[in-house]
Amino acid sequence: MFARIAGTYDGLNKTLSMGIDRRWRKAVIARAGQLKGARVVDLCCGTGDLSLLFAKQGAQVIGADFTHEMVKLAPAKRSAMGPDMPALFVQGDAQYLPLPDDSMDVATVAFGIRNVESAERCLSEMLRVLRPGGKALILEFPPPSRGPAGQAFRLYFNQILPRSVMAWPKPDVFADKMRAAGFEDVGYKSMSAGIACLHWGSKPKAS
Numbered sequence: 364m365f366a367r368i369a370g371t372y373d374g375l376n377k378t379l380s381m382g383i384d385r386r387w388r389k390a391v392i393a394r395a396g397q398l399k400g401a402r403v404v405d406l407c408c409g410t411g412d413l414s415l416l417f418a419k420q421g422a423q424v425i426g427a428d429f430t431h432e433m434v435k436l437a438p439a440k441r442s443a444m445g446p447d448m449p450a451l452f453v454q455g456d457a458q459y460l461p462l463p464d465d466s467m468d469v470a471t472v473a474f475g476i477r478n479v480e481s482a483e484r485c486l487s488e489m490l491r492v493l494r495p496g497g498k499a500l501i502l503e504f505p506p507p508s509r510g511p512a513g514q515a516f517r518l519y520f521n522q523i524l525p526r527s528v529m530a531w532p533k534p535d536v537f538a539d540k541m542r543a544a545g546f547e548d549v550g551y552k553s554m555s556a557g558i559a560c561l562h563w564g565s566k567p568k569a570s
């Protein structure tokens with residue numbers, strides 16, 4: 364499905380979200396803390412927008428997505444931002460990361476974990492590759508509310524993703540999944556009248 368929409372994904376995203384998606388990705392950066400030299404893996408990176416925001420802050424970023432048609436568009440965006448942008452893009456599955464244990468300061472996923480066959484498997488890979496104290500930052504769309512914001516969201520969302528992946532737990536339920544996966548200091552913040560939600564958690568420090 365993503366291979367089919369890759370060429371129009373960025374434009375569709377910008378138009379349908381009226382640019383708010385940029386604000387949501389910036390909230391991830393704000394939550395990440397000190398990023399100069401930090402090692403960041405951005406899973407389900409798509410065409411690389413979040414990866415490149417991290418790279419702009421001086422982080423060393425690996426963006427991974429299993430849809431070649433999406434991730435192959437990222438290097439041109441990197442080049443357009445100037446030389447030596449510290450971001451590397453690879454094709455890879457968020458459930459099986461070819462990264463060593465305890466090797467990353469931040470593991471992030473924006474609007475992608477709902478598409479992964481096993482969100483639990485993805486969370487456990489994020490936990491494995493994070494160093495103790497490292498942060499997981501996850502952006503997702505919670506179930507839409509009944510009000511006008513919820514209606515607008517439904518319109519946006521139905522254009523971007525197939526209905527088969529509409530089902531996603533409420534923020535407090537997903538926060539419990541993060542705790543069950545082994546994260547601590549778990550929390551979340553609803554944004555834009557509950558249209559998007561930023562989840563976070565840390566890998567426990569070694570005792």
Ligand SMILES: C[S@@+](CC[C@H](N)C(=O)[O-])C[C@H]1O[C@@H](n2cnc3c(N)ncnc32)[C@H](O)[C@@H]1O
Binds near residue numbers: 365406408455456
């Ligand atoms: C809605 S897009 C989000 C892209 C990007 N993170 C953004 O914020 O624009 C979801 C992405 O998840 C990717 N994806 C789905 N399942 C995946 C998996 N198991 N491993 C890696 N990427 C996956 C798709 O290829 C797609 O590019």
